Amino acid sequence: MKDNFGRTIRYLRLSVTDLCNYRCIYCMDKEGVAKKRHNDILSIEELTDIAKAAYSLGIRKIRLTGGEPLVRRGIVTLCRNIRAISDDIELGITTNGSLLPELADELKIAGVDRLNISLDTLDKATFRSITRVGELDDTLNGIKAAKKAGFTDIKINTVLLGGINDGEIFDFIKLTEDEPLHVRFIELMPLGVVKGWDKIRMISVSPIEEYLRQIAESITSDGVARVYHLPGHKGTVGLISPMSKGFCASCDKIRVTADGKLKPCLHSQTEINLKGLHGDELISALADGISQKPARHLLDTVGAQTDRNMNEIGG
Numbered sequence: 366m367k368d369n370f371g372r373t374i375r376y377l378r379l380s381v382t383d384l385c386n387y388r389c390i391y392c393m394d395k396e397g398v399a400k401k402r403h404n405d406i407l408s409i410e411e412l413t414d415i416a417k418a419a420y421s422l423g424i425r426k427i428r429l430t431g432g433e434p435l436v437r438r439g440i441v442t443l444c445r446n447i448r449a450i451s452d453d454i455e456l457g458i459t460t461n462g463s464l465l466p467e468l469a470d471e472l473k474i475a476g477v478d479r480l481n482i483s484l485d486t487l488d489k490a491t492f493r494s495i496t497r498v499g500e501l502d503d504t505l506n507g508i509k510a511a512k513k514a515g516f517t518d519i520k521i522n523t524v525l526l527g528g529i530n531d532g533e534i535f536d537f538i539k540l541t542e543d544e545p546l547h548v549r550f551i552e553l554m555p556l557g558v559v560k561g562w563d564k565i566r567m568i569s570v571s572p573i574e575e576y577l578r579q580i581a582e583s584i585t586s587d588g589v590a591r592v593y594h595l596p597g598h599k600g601t602v603g604l605i606s607p608m609s610k611g612f613c614a615s616c617d618k619i620r621v622t623a624d625g626k627l628k629p630c631l632h633s634q635t636e637i638n639l640k641g642l643h644g645d646e647l648i649s650a651l652a653d654g655i656s657q658k659p660a661r662h663l664l665d666t667v668g669a670q671t672d673r674n675m676n677e678i679g680g
């Protein structure tokens with residue numbers, strides 16, 4: 366389905382929980398998240414119905430996110446249900462990776478195509494200070510488990526944090542040398558807890574891009590990322606720049622929060638309730654949301670208009 370600006374919407378990010386086993390400093394408060402009542406979050410059946418309705422409107426890529434999607438009970442069943450809708454859906458999960466040692470095999474068998482694993486640092490102490498409670502080895506073991514389960518072309522999402530992990534950029538690029546890993550540097554977005562953070566933390570991907578332009582063999586694009594391949598490397602390095610170079614003109618996404626609100630744009634306040642809707646009502650609410658996608662976000666002028674933290678929206 367096309368939105369009012371002629372963009373074909375084919376990508377749904379479905380948040381399956383706002384809970385997480387980590388408490389990343391840029392994503393949620395240090396107290397974490399109060400658990401919602403069971404009835405306030407979408408059930409596995411409702412999530413499946415939303416995926417079906419979205420498929421009927423032309424969605425062909427679904428990414429499960431959160432909070433941490435792998436803490437959600439029933440996640441494997443949900444993946445199986447979505448795969449049963451059609452083989453024509455590209456099904457991905459964005460995860461902090463810590464629970465992949467237990468779940469990677471089951472997720473692969475359930476029909477998950479792709480994994481994006483978030484990893485902002487390769488240093489144990491920095492990992493603990495970013496995630497507040499996490500262990501670097503758990504995420505590294507998660508990456509190993511994903512490879513062992515047969516996932517290929519794993520993406521590593523690295524949010525750039527000025528003064529915290531910007532000294533590790535070359536270490537991350539090096540990760541792509543011997544392994545077919547695809548590192549994506551992402552600019553920090555000033556929403557939720559990040560609103561009001563010191564500007565020193567917000568760094569642009571542009572200097573990395575200047576460097577890559579000089580040495581890269583080829584440049585392609587993959588969704589919103591500009592992707593560089595360094596000579597002799599097995600993986601790639603991508604840059605995602607919501608702040609320094611907007612990509613709204615080619616945005617093909619809608620998002621659904623764990624409590625069942627469709628967000629036509631990550632940054633706007635507009636939310637359309639989907640919880641409790643079925644059949645044609647659900648399809649028309651989704652279509653309504655697509656038609657309400659704004660032309661662009663206003664982060665650079667009025668700032669983020671949503672009051673939600675990223676764990677509620679799913680990235």
Ligand code: SAM
Pocket residue numbers: 385391392430431432433434459460461481482483522524551552553554555556559675676679680
């Ligand atoms: N828990 C999973 C994870 O960390 O991958 C999935 C949910 S998390 C909200 C999805 C992505 O959003 C992660 O890659 C995370 O680093 C990113 N993220 C969270 N807050 C952000 C912010 N303020 N700006 C940019 N990216 C952010």
Ligand code: SF4
Pocket residue numbers: 385386387388389392393431432433461483675676
């Ligand atoms: Fe959890 Fe992901 Fe948010 Fe970190 S970024 S607190 S892992 S939801």
